Amino acid sequence: MEIDSYFIGQLASEEKMKEINPVLSNVKVNDSNQLQFFIEVNNGLDIPADYEKYFKNQVIRCFESNLNSSEWDDLSNKGRYFRDDQFLKFAKNKLFIFKVDVNDSLIGTRLNVTKNSLIVKEKPKNISSNNEKTLTTIPIFRDFNVNKFEKNILDSKSIGSYEYLQEIRSPYIVCGEYLYGEFKNFEKLNDGWHVEYEDQIKKIPIDFNKYKDDILITEHALYLDENFLYDTLIEQGLEKLGTIITKENKIYVKEIDNTTNDFIEEIISEHEFLSTYKSNLKAKNLVYDSKQIINFHTSIKTRKLVILSGPSGTGKTQLVFNYAESLGINNSKSQFNLIPVKPSWTEDSDLIGYLDTINNIYRPSETGLIDTLIEANNNTDNIYVICFDEMNLAKVEHYFSQFLSVLELQGNERKLSLYNKEFIGRVFNADRYPPEIPIRDNVFFVGTINQDESSNSIPDKVLDRCNLIELVTPENYIELWSKSISNSLYKNELKQENKVETVTRSMLNEWGDWHGENVLNNKEIEIIKQLSNLFNSTFTIGFRTLNHINSYLANLPKNQELDREEAFDLQIAQKITPKIRGNSEELEKVFDEENGIFKILSKYQFKISNQILRRKKKELDIYGYTY
Known part of the structure; x- marks a missing residue:
């Protein structure tokens, strides 16, 4: 069963592995010639209460196939020998964000990283290198702008449908550029998360980018050492400099001259x-x-x-x-x-x-x-x-x-x-x-x-x-x-159907700031050039395809689950692979094992494209033709 929460951890230490099982190594190549490694969870406070028993004296097993890292692809492609040593160097300064799958059986419990959930991040240099469970998760809520977010707190309404934690234990959260706290309790209902607090909530604007050496910043959360959180951001920041927001706060409404403003549109983000x-x-x-x-x-x-x-x-x-x-x-x-x-x-x-x-x-x-x-x-x-x-x-x-x-x-x-x-x-x-x-x-x-x-x-x-x-x-x-x-x-959400606000063209235009310029980076351009050279005798990658790919990447929403590498993979899958059609003779060069398309499109970096290409290759092998 999958735990509906994201965890963060580092490569388990040898000492920790010996505590669990003296014969286990934190990294090894198994009998199937697949690299496997073990991660120790660093944000133990985020383990849901119902699952805490499974994590006692446990580490999380992960396989190389879960790694979606171009850096590791480059390292592993340089040589297939001593991969365990290569991975030890690779993982030394890395943090892993992932979901956990619990396999509970008669012979015991095994925890695995859930397929396609692993995210690899560089560890900020001031985050402790030991594996003590000291990392704190500060959720980032993005469903509403700051004004709406604060209004919902004061009105005891949902503050958003945050889906990255099953239980929120941190008394502090982030919305926009503000850190808020201290909250007493979080409860997830059908319309999202609701909060409880004592007499007051404080907020303080913080430039989190100035703390990149101390905080791992992701699209959904901040991860930081517990000591840094309380000694710096809370004691020196929120408690001393924070602004109080309470239910007694008044809303000051500005009078609008209706002769010049017939309609004021509330922007939907x-x-x-x-x-x-x-x-x-x-x-x-x-x-x-x-x-x-x-x-x-x-x-x-x-x-x-x-x-x-x-x-x-x-x-x-x-x-x-x-x-x-x-x-x-x-x-x-x-x-x-x-x-x-x-x-x-x-x-x-x-x-x-x-x-x-x-x-x-x-x-x-x-x-x-x-x-x-x-x-x-x-x-x-x-x-x-x-x-x-x-x-x-x-x-x-x-x-x-x-x-x-x-x-x-x-x-x-x-x-x-x-x-x-x-x-x-x-x-x-x-x-x-x-x-x-x-x-x-x-x-x-x-x-x-x-x-x-x-x-x-x-x-x-x-x-x-x-x-x-x-x-x-x-x-x-x-x-x-x-x-x-x-x-x-x-039944609960259908009642809200008629309350959906209408999105207008002007609102939709605000969702991007692209003005037609090229956003393809050098690595992406090089991949397309290699594919174009490979397809030279089959079909061409024309200007129209390049414009479509460029426009797609430029319009990619920020701070969402779909990152740039995955988006580029999708564009290869949606704009280029559908045109790979023909018989075995016509596509012989394309699917050449040594110099063909699989050499250009790594199975780790281009997972979606590879799934489509493997299917087409199988059709060629069976029927002599793919469409």
Whole structure:
């Protein structure tokens, strides 16, 4: 069973290993030629009470396959001998953040690092090198801005849905640039964490970056020595210089002149939106990997076509529907338009409509697409999501041909042609349906495709113009689904559906500060160059693909679970690997064992891409062809 908390630790000392078992080493290469090592937990206070018995006189086992570190990849690739010695040097100044899986059996209890949970960090130089359990976890809450966060504390409301600890033991927490305390108790309810405190709470703004030698700063928590916390941040900081916030604090409201300000918009942050999105999915017992959710959101932000691929029943349409719901627009037929694609569609008139030249009337398709685009053009600050459901039931390149060209254009150049301008003055409903309709950047296009015998393949011209996300169910999805059902979240959270605030285009534009510049680093560019040289005789990695990858990485939300290396791996998987198609002869160079793609894309750094490539290689070996 997995403990729903993140722990931090260092490589277990030899002394600690001897206490547990005199024959065990803290690092060794096992009989399967796999490196395994043991970690000692340093934040013992974060162990949930129900699990404390399992951690007594225990260390956590981890395998090399869990390591997602380019530094270790480089070290291990230099030589496969003496890996245990290499790892001892590598781990000397490292801290490991991870989840724990408890295997309790008749022969005893074994604690393992949960698969895909390990994060490797450089140890700040002033953090103790011994393995005493002195590291304290200070949670960072990001669901609300500081004002909303403090208001919720004073009003006894939820301060956020912090998911990195099962029990919060620290009397101090962080929101924004402020350290808050001292709290008496934390309780997690259906809507998130609630706090209890005595008469007052203090806060102090702290520049945590000035303490990088003393504090390990991650997106979800601060980790620091207990002595440094109390001697410096609490005694010298919060207690002496902190500002008191109490329930007696008054809210001073500024009078607004309504003649000049008809409407003041409350900005919804990207963190708040993603939190709402995840809560909506969880409330309906829909199980998705958190990184898949962020991947989908980031792909949407690029304003390119996003296609969700996967077997029937993996929740592709639900992911889109709940995205619209979290934006606050799913109740509007015009702002969220779900278009079921029909197998009979053969040309773009099936999608957008046609000009009836006999009666001189433009007849839009029953899909309602044109009406949605017209409304979006007239309401540029509203967001519109158009989903083409099961879009490969018909040949995409036939009915979607005009869109394939239009969606690659920029700004005012994105115009959909309904009929020839020669008919201006002769079409009776031209006021409603002009010959051209602009497609503004407040319209987002998503498609879903099934991978079965009833569907058509996606041609390269479509792959070039989209982010193709292969949606897979999490490995432990049955357990997660069962847990979601048992918590009865649906009934409790469904009541809040109508309270979702609407996200506008101007809000969404605030979620990034990219202005079109190149954000690819040298290492990423070098990987793409190597792939391009490898694919030279098969296909090319063109400017369009480079622009899409660059735009995706630039739009990656900050302080989320999806880090830069994983995001780049996803872009290789979504923009490049889908185009690797052909027979064994055509792809012989690509899958060459010594100089092929597996040499360029390390299985540790590019896990997702490798999973897809291994599947394609297997198809080649069995069928002589992969698609």
